Amino acid sequence: MKKYTAVFKVNLLNSLAYPAEIATRAGMIMIFMLVFYQLWHVTFTASGSLVLNGMTLRDTMWYLLLAETIELGRPRLAKIISQQVKDGSIAYLLNKPYNFLLYQLAGGLGESLPRMGMLFILGGALVWAMAGIPPTFSHWPVALFALAGAWLLHFCFNALIGLAAFVAEEVAPFEWIYQKLVFILGGMLIPLNFYPVWLQALSKSLPFAYMMYGPAQLFVRPTLQLFIQIIAGQVLWLSVLGGVLILAFSRGMRRLAINGG
């Protein structure tokens, strides 16, 4: 465990070494929140109602903030792992006394944490100014718990896409599709509450809703039933995706050919 903590710390310090860089990147969330606010403000005004599908404008904006924080702050490991597979540098990581997947997980977490923190602070300040105060603090722990599960699900998808480089020449299209499935079926750009019932059911039967909608909805409108539903879904999909990931990694190792260097 100590070695993974060390990897986590190194990546964390590495990210924190350039605070201006993190802040500038995090500034992107302000652009998105500004646009979202315009869209949803006009939508709520046009409807003449303060509550649409159980959400107020304030709920919608804080939901979208958490969803954007997850999307912009999640690990970007697919490209890194696929590059390591393609250029052979994976060989330098495999002969070290640690588990390759846990090493990536610890490193990714160290990189994600400061980014997510900055995204939430900057985006939150803007949402607070535009839409109103954040959800009460009692909502935060449940959302944080679900956020951790969501992060792990994103990690599994990223690692699987990265390892796909063992069999595919180019993995970027897989990453684009994964990202867009999270956008749509995860309810990232439009909260799932606004979807037709059949599409909500479809989304909740797939892992994507537990990677975005789950923590975001728990942040604004937590209930015990929803919490149990989200955590159970995350545990289920983590078991499935984690199993597939371990299998894909061991199969990939069998295909690996290292030629001197």
Next chain:
Amino acid sequence: MKELKFLASLWKVNLASAMEYRAAFFSQSIGMILNDGVYFLVWIIFFDRFKDIRGWQLSDMFIVFGVSAGAFGLAGMLFGNAFNLGDIIVNGRLDYYLSLPRPTLLHILASRAVPSGMGDFLYGFISYIASGQFSLDGLGRFVLALFLAMLIFVSFLVIVQSLTFWFGTGGTITGIAINAMVTFSIYPITLFNNTAKLILFIIVPAAFMGAVPAGFVHAFSWSSLGLMCLATVGFLALAIYLFERGVRRYESGSAIQIEV
């Protein structure tokens, strides 16, 4: 004329280079078409629920998304280095281009093609056809609008990244600029108030990559065409001016670079 021949040669080489990795080229192009299609589902879901946003309906979104994706793809295909000009400047890779007897900016921009650009470009046409507003003269306007929007987008990227000569920032500001242009261009312009609209016409000219060309495709008007031409000339001139001024400040690090 000489420069057009030069551009054609660069594009030919880029195409040949892409064809060397056919599987990657086709998988990226098809992947990007799917990517854009799935992305657009957001608007289908949104308008299924809310029908109309200040006069904008789903068919308008098809056109605005089509113009935006098409212009983005065309920029990647023809002037792929517009997306990493800042990195080229920061890493001292200008030396190679400066030492050759060709227009530096044109040479840099056209020296690379982004394979997935083909997917975006084709999706632009698919989206236009799917809008239900397809007509032959509309298609002509769509192609013209796409071309002008692409020039404005490339010019904007050059302007933003030329600031690297003064401030030394590379990829970060480019990422923000691209995200801002793409994000603002695919939303109905009627959402924004007058101040925001002014920003979208002058500072981040996303209106010229989405709403204005989409309006022109929808119905011909001399004012839209004039506005787009004026914006193209203005942004292009500013891009060339800033880049040329910046190059005067450029200091080579004498690093050994290999351009392939």
